[in-house]
Amino acid sequence: MIHRRQFMLSTGALALGAALPLGAFAQEAAKIGFVYVSPIGDAGWTYQHDLGRREMEKALGNKVQTKFVESVAEGPDAERVIREFATSGHKVVFATSFGYMNYVERVARQFPNVVFLHATGYKSGKNFAPYNARFYEGRYLNGVIAGKMTKSNVLGYVAAFPIPEVLQGINAFALGARSVNPKAEVRVIWVNAWYDPGKEREAAMTLISQGADMVTHHTDSTATMQAAEERGVHAFGYHSDMSKYGPKAQLTATTHHWGDFYTKTVQEVLAGTWKPTRVWGGFAEDMVRLAPLSSAVPADVKALVGKLEGQLKARTFHPFTGPIVDQSGKERVAAGVTMDDAALGKMDFFVQGVASKLPNAK
Incomplete structure (x- = not known):
């Protein structure tokens, strides 16, 4: 199992970078962070979010570079991980468990230039919003x-x-x-x-x-x-x-299924069009x-x-x-x-x- 305190950089992003010609990094990839409450494994809540992360990464290619931390408890450790993402230059942070809500709110106030998305909660602010599925x-x-x-x-x-x-x-x-x-x-x-x-x-x-x-x-x-x-x-x-x-x-x-939502959200942030609106999708939204x-x-x-x-x-x-x-x-x-x-x-x-x-x- 990956240690919970170890930030994991997407190998896909690294492999892609290695194949790019000299000068291709003039446009630096946007850093996107994910906080997971349980191990990724091969089925379950966190696994589905990680599938979404990978789908978004594949769709956006070298525009993004993703990292995740898994098995983060809903307590002070969550705030530390969320804050570390914000302080290390991440443009968007997805926090994927209900108990992260208050920590997201607290860190978001201190980092107004970072966009925070929180799964399953109900609070929002100028630079953070909840998302959920029905x-x-x-x-x-x-x-x-x-x-x-x-x-x-x-x-x-x-x-x-x-x-x-x-x-x-x-x-x-x-x-x-x-x-x-x-x-x-x-x-x-x-x-x-x-x-x-x-x-x-x-x-x-x-x-x-x-x-x-x-x-x-x-x-x-x-x-x-x-x-x-x-x-x-x-x-x-x-x-x-x-x-x-x-x-x-x-x-x-x-x-x-989170891939389309993650892709659309990050695209909006990169384009400067993202607004903090509540997303709650079901069968109609796939x-x-x-x-x-x-x-x-x-x-x-x-x-x-x-x-x-x-x-x-x-x-x-x-x-x-x-x-x-x-x-x-x-x-x-x-x-x-x-x-x-x-x-x-x-x-x-x-x-x-x-x-x-x-x-x-x-």
């Missing part, structure tokens, strides 16, 4: 498949932290399942970490022992998929297509996709999911359209009303169909 769209489709295919009516969910983004995914999964199977229930176990394969595996095994025959996760590793494969139940990958870790278990996966559906998914379920996916791409369907009722029976969204982005960004409840309680819930 993961909940894919979660709803996963829920539809789970609701149709479950035999036990128990669906398991390994979750990291009870923040709005994670609650959106759990609730969308439950709403999708209940839309086709009113008896389905979602059970959640919190691991209080984005990346902890041991805890993720333990949580998945516990859910399976409680009767879950469909499991998914909002964590970074492949541990949940591997547990499902081992125990002979079905699973839905997250971030990446994880079918190689669960060839029999995976029914599909909600996958995230930032969220479904991995290929397993042959185990029945034809009628594939057809239903395909129809819903088309509606998401056309923006004619929204998973959080009322009536939506929470666990206590309180109506949160009236019939025919769709939750707006502001409400989604403050989500702090579980919908009916989620059997577990929120931490510290009264």
Whole structure:
């Protein structure tokens, strides 16, 4: 594993530079930095961001030179890494985890000539802005498949932290399942970490022992998929297509795609046209996709999911359209009303169909 405190320079940029003729460096490549919360590996949250980094680098060629630091904890170490990027001449810094938000805000104020982008947060400023993907769209489709295919009516969910983004995914999964199977229930176990394969595996095994025959996760590793494969139940990958870790278990996966966003953002910064606007893209923007559906998914379920996916791409369907009722029976969204982005960004409840309680819930 690459040491977390070691800045890694893209070898592609170096190789390209070595082939250039004398004088080709009159226009110096713009330095672009990436801060990753977990190891890159070959699947998961950080892996998808690194794929995006490489896609951007390939698209922009010798205009950019990228560096990254992986496995940076959401604490003072994050601020140090972000600041090191800013002080070493990086023009753009992408900080790719929710817990980096306040550190990005602090450093951005001190370096007004550097552009900072922060994944999954909500704060912004003159030179920093958040970006995110509508993961909940894919979660709803996963829920539809789970609701149709479950035999036990128990669906398991390994979750990291009870923040709005994670609650959106759990609730969308439950709403999708209940839309086709009113008896389905979602059970959640919190691991209080984005990346902890041991805890993720333990949580998945516990859910399976409680009767879950469909499991998914909002964590970074492949541990949940591997547990499902081992125990002979079905699973839905997250971030990446994880079918190689669960060839029999995976029914599909909600996958995230950042390359076009990274390329467009850096192009705007280099052209001097970038503005700090919030980006939140889904199926319509091709930032969220479904991995290929397993042959185990029945034809009628594939057809239903395909129809819903088309509606998401056309923006004619929204998973959080009322009536939506929470666990206590309180109506949160009236019939025919769709939750707006502001409400989604403050989500702090579980919908009916989620059997577990929120931490510290009264």
